[in-house]
Ligand SMILES: Nc1nc2c(ncn2[C@@H]2O[C@H](COP(=O)(O)OP(=O)(O)O)[C@@H](O)[C@H]2O)c(=O)[nH]1
């Protein structure tokens with residue numbers, strides 16, 4: 201699994217200690233954290249690689265380095281419930297190429313989104329569904345799994361928080377089999393989130409436009 205980190209020393213131990221036993225590879229892609237994130241990761245036996253750019257770029261670096269057949273993408277801020285990995289793995293084992301956690305189907309939920317972010321996400325997901333004929337219920341959510349052999353097909357290029365949107369759109373363009381499973385997003389345990397509503401909302405809209413123009 202791939203976990204991008206930026207200054208998550210307080211949260212990361214709580215995530216790593218709860219990972220199910222069957223997770224056999226933990227790859228941390230750290231954005232040169234100024235705190236003890238890397239020390240914590242190594243203490244838990246995780247492999248650490250580095251990336252200086254942003255969450256999207258960190259995930260791309262992770263996708264190059266990871267060796268497992270089923271890849272889980274997970275945040276380090278305690279927002280994602282480790283036991284839900286079971287659903288993400290089961291989706292791939294059942295024949296899907298990508299399995300996406302959704303906060304907006306029965307069983308899912310969020311305590312980490314302002315009303316404005318919920319509205320933005322709803323607007324973007326409706327736009328994507330309209331343009332690509334998909335039936336997504338969530339878009340900007342990073343708890344996902346995919347088969348390793350899909351990575352080359354996706355050819356991701358987003359550096360920042362547009363990466364989930366790009367993945368969802370490209371999965372539709374490439375006609376990959378996508379499953380949504382419910383996921384409950386908890387509030388970040390400690391520290392500040394790095395997503396900036398307007399800056400990253402604009403980034404997501406630009407990504408949707410770019411994908412539409414490039415067909
Ligand atoms: N490597 C790396 N990780 C990042 C960066 N920005 C955020 N992350 C990590 O990506 C995950 C999600 O970030 P977060 O700030 O919680 O975003 P939000 O939940 O969308 O508000 C967390 O594990 C962060 O530590 C970055 O620039 N580089």
Ligand SMILES: [Mg+2]
Pocket residue numbers: 275277279388393
């Ligand atoms: Mg978060």
